[in-house]
Amino acid sequence: MAVTEMQSRLVEEIQEWKKKRNAVLLAHNYELPEIQDIADVLGDSLALARAAVNTDAEVIVFCGVHFMAETAAILNPEKTVLLPDLEAGCSLADSITVEQLREWKAEHPGAVVVAYVNTTAEVKAESDYCCTSSNAVDIVRSIPEEKEVLFLPDMFLGSFVKRETGRENMHIWMGECHVHAGIQPYQVEDVFTQHPDAELLVHPECGCSTSSMYLMSEGVLPEEKTHILSTGNMLKHSKASKADEFIVATEVGIIHQMEKQNPKKRFVAANPDAVCPFMKMITLEKVLDALKQNNYVITVPKETAEKAKLAIDRMISVG
Ligand code: 13P
Ligand code: SF4
Secondary structure, three states: OOOOHHHHHHHHHHHHHHHHHOEEEEEEOOOOHHHHOOOOEEEOHHHHHHHHHHOOOOEEEEEOOHHHHHHHHHHOOOOEEEOOOOOOOOOOHHHOOHHHHHHHHHHOOOOEEEEEOOOOHHHHHOOOEEEOOOOHHHHHHOOOOOOOEEEEOEHHHHHHHHHHHOOOOEEEOOEOOHHHHOOOHHHHHHHHHHOOOOEEEEOOOOOOHHHHHHHHHOOOOOHHHEEEOOHHHHHHHHHHOOOOEEEEEOOOOHHHHHHHHOOOOEEEEOOOOOOOOOHHHOOHHHHHHHHHHOOOEOOOOHHHHHHHHHHHHHHHHOO
């Protein structure tokens, strides 16, 4: 993508302000290309949470969505965590409230609660473990077999984990991300028919992930070419694989990075309309404003943060 004069000026100013404020810029793989290009660390949810722990910077500018900045704030109570647009939320995190979780727990006394990182700090504080798409299977496997598990809030990731672990005593909350749920099985099959030699990379939050697993077991999709992965692992896989064409079933922002890292390979979106409006709210202008005007400081009440941190620390230590 050609960088405009305006963008280069903004980038220069951002770099100056980053130095002035001793700030680091963390960005998710779904961010706009120009944000990905200036990130100090670009990654999936787990990599970004780890980067937030490991940084020496005094200010963390989180180019992602609200729950990610909250997680960084919980891990770094002494640092300033900025989210350049407060409206950058997440439909999946909104699919369960803390009151709903309390009611669910009351129906299953003694169950272990595993919350996907796409949840509010309040929900995390009521959970035993947090997980991301890259370590959800390992975390559920680590829980003693006889314990009931409540997995929330994503039903597609939950089904994937249940299938991978073969765990019967796992209950799944029926939440979804509207972007990933919108990637339909028929779209994946259609694109696959047009690109039969391509490898298929599917995010476990997708509406098509369950059917992809089913189609794999039926031999419709070749098992050796179908991979259900977090965004970070999709990037690793597309680099390491010998294939030169990939169908990408996740938010399309990741394709910028895939193309940048693999200029000779081709990447086709399973659904080109799979765009997360929240991730795209973070622009260069807003990043600069965040640094200049301290927009918007994300804080979490101490008691909630302390409880949530136990679940987040368990997430960071696995996988
Ligand atoms: P990962 O990058 O951890 O795979 O998560 C995807 C996502 O939807 C983040 O909001
Ligand atoms: Fe939330 Fe979905 Fe956007 Fe990820 S892609 S931030 S899960 S709405």
